[in-house]
Amino acid sequence: MTQATKKQALGRGLSALLKDPENDIKSVNDKNADKVVGNIIELEIEAIEINPFQPRSNFNEETLQELATSIKELGVIQPITVRKLDFNKYQLISGERRLRASKIAGLTVIPSYIRIANDNESLVMALVENIQRHDLDPIEIALSYQRLIDEIQLTQEQMSDKVGKKRSTIANYLRLLKLDPIIQTGIRDGFISMGHGRALINIEDEDAQSDIYHKIISQNLSVRDTETLVKNHQEGLKPKSGKPTKSTSAFVVAEADKKEIATVLGTKVDVKIDTNGKGKITIPFKSEADFQRIIALIKG
Known part of the structure; x- marks a missing residue:
């Protein structure tokens, strides 16, 4: 028996333990909790609900199908992470893409790491793990950071420690949320990059911001081109400093x-x-x- 097969067999064994009402584990101090928490266990997909804190909202159907095909052939390589809600009831913390693809592949069970956490801990784990492990778009990352600020009251310094990113990097993501919603959508849909967005933030006037945004798309401008365009716009807003006239007095001596x-x-x-x-x-x-x-x- 291979090591992977042994792990799967162990996972099925622990899955049976979790289905035993006499061994319902609700905290890390309960009997057999050490056998479950942090271990890979085969869970029934229907017993897992989607995490409402999940930051990802866009899933490419084509890549989901590709992942589903891979799962059919090789299985789920990386387990998902869930938290235990109740008896045989779990909530996804991270791995929604794998869970969705597994459903498409027709799987009824999926290898899972089990954690026991309250809502705040679950939110932090969900956001941090997704930021670190998945290819979220810049706006989704920014929204994740903002939720950690709004709902968990984390400072940028604390977030820096948790996600392993520089404070300046976090600040740059958060600034994207000041952009016009249409421009934010453009970043999410890949029409412009985060670099374009960072340049546009420097323009306060929404109409001017929108005009330059449309120029970026129509003329396929690079980030450097955009920065130049923004700089020229800002220079145009400065008052002209010409030489003073010879005389602006009420009278002129002829x-x-x-x-x-x-x-x-x-x-x-x-x-x-x-x-x-x-x-x-x-x-x-x-x-x-x-x-x-x-x-x-x-x-x-």
């Missing part, structure tokens, strides 16, 4: 006025006016006598 003053005083006159209408008149003189002459003219 050259004729300057010449008239110069003619009266008998010397060249310079007049400067700032934007507030304030200014100064400069009257040069050649000597003390010339200065006294100009003063006399001004006094009239």
